[in-house]
Amino acid sequence: MIATVDINYKCWVYCIKFAAIHQHLFMKILFFSAKPYDIITFNQHNATYGFELEYLETHLGPHIVNAVDEGTYAVCVFVNDNLTGEVIDVLAAKGVKVIALRCAGFNNIDLAAAKKHGITVCRVPAYSPEAVAEHAVAMLLTLNRKTHKAYNRVREQNFSLNGLLGFNMHGKTVGVIATGRIGKAFCKIMLGFGCKVLAFDLYKDQELIAAGVDYISFEEVLQQADIISLHCPLTPESHHLINKETLGLMKHGATLINTSRGALIDTHAVIAALKTGRLAYLGIDVYEQEDRLFFKDLSGSIIEDDTIQRLMSFPNVLVTGHQAFFTEDALAQIAETTLNNIRQLSEGIAPDAAVVVKV
CATH class of the missing domain: 3.40.50.720 (NAD(P)-binding Rossmann-like Domain)
Structure with missing residues (x-):
């Protein structure tokens, strides 16, 4: 039964x-x-x-x-x-x-x-907000310690250190624009490096405050940070958040990382800032006109986008093709x-x- x-x-x-x-x-x-x-x-x-x-x-x-x-x-x-x-x-x-x-x-x-x-x-x-945050860190470390260049050198039996000089992350001031789930994960990693972390967001995360993150105004973040990482959505208000005026507020020789949306950055203004040294390094996983390029194999094609070609010509710029989420x-x-x-x-x-x- x-x-x-x-x-x-x-x-x-x-x-x-x-x-x-x-x-x-x-x-x-x-x-x-x-x-x-x-x-x-x-x-x-x-x-x-x-x-x-x-x-x-x-x-x-x-x-x-x-x-x-x-x-x-x-x-x-x-x-x-x-x-x-x-x-x-x-x-x-x-x-x-x-x-x-x-x-x-x-x-x-x-x-x-x-x-x-x-x-x-x-x-x-x-x-997996950690996936995007970790990729932002990977871009930052690659630009700083030039591991991509070292890899290519060593494969050609060139063990010279000339041109590979970087800086310690420990003790640097990192500015994080928006502390949602991805921005929060990025903050925690930067705190682990021993960085001073400043953040701007309309809503302050109490856990991050307890961990040592200081919330200040957007303008103050730009003025004080050695490294700035963008983690905000693209809205009409945030379109070209990084432009000629806001770039002018940044420290001379700052580093900018964007793993959010391409149109947060005015690409032409950023190119001008790279040429003057206002930006020492730029890492982007997103691009304003990426729909014509990203997720495609164009290795056998002539890319007609002069702007992305100009960006990729800089030795201090790292571009990845919307890869940050890809785990x-x-x-x-x-x-x-x-x-x-x-x-x-x-x-x-x-x-x-x-x-x-x-x-």
């Missing part, structure tokens, strides 16, 4: 699980800007969700939006997909209910158009959070408040 009840219970649990997955079997998610690592990670995590997944390598924009099939439940997009009002109009006509960002930022979406059509926009508000841990969190966001929305469950983007 006990064995029969146990078998029946297991069958009942199996049926419940099968039904939960089965309801998603014909619910289609169309991915744009999909790379091989996206496909592998999302396919692995979809095993427990059962969505129908389709992947396109091209970015989403007016040129491809009509390829979206009628009845597609969700489109999943990344940082360089361009969801204008025109694109969203077509998505709505196709029956799309959800725009799922597999990133935190949403400056590339016309939110008013999405609201007009009743399309929900969801995102991944945090995915196994972060990819797993992105996939799991994105699929769970869509599942909850499809079942009428309100996701976490930070997940749904509102106008």
Whole structure:
């Protein structure tokens, strides 16, 4: 009798699980800007969700939006997909209910158009903030100690130290612009180096204050910091936050790191600051016009963007191609959070408040 009840219970649990997955079997998610690592990670995590997944390598924009099939439940997009009002109009006509960002930022979406059509926009508000913070530190150390140049030298049997002089991180003043999850992780690492950490944010983090971080005004951070790292979102207010005027407030010979959004920096103003020595080092993982370049292999092409070419010509500039998020841990969190966001929305469950983007 006990064995029969146990078998029946297991069958009942199996049926419940099968039904939960089965309801998603014909619910289609169309991915744009999909790379091989996206496909592998999302396919692995979809095993427990059962969505129908389709992947396109091209970015989403007016040129491809009509390829979206009628009845597609969700489109999943990344940082360089361009969801204008025109694109969203077509998505709505196709029956799309959800725009799922597999990133935190949403400056590339016309939110008013999405609201007009009743399309929900969801995102991944945090995915391994340590991944981005650690990459910012890696860029800083590479620029300072010139390990990238040393690596190439030694491979050519050149063991000279000339031109590789750096400085101690210990005791330097580091300015952090915005102390959300990524900025907070960066602050903790810099405190571990023995740096004095100054921060600017509209909301002061009490844990960071207790750890020794001093919150001061934005202008004071620029004036006092030897190293400045940007960790704020891109909004109309923060567009070109670093410009000719704010660069003029910085110490001569300062270091600037940006792993947030390219348009936080006025690139032409930064080039001018590099030429005068106002900036001694620049590390950027993001770029204003990156949608034309990043996530693509252009090694056999002529890059027509003279600005990025000028930047890369400086020996004291380090550019990486939006790589900061790129760890196994972060990819797993992105996939799991994105699929769970869509599942909850499809079942009428309100996701976490930070997940749904509102106008």
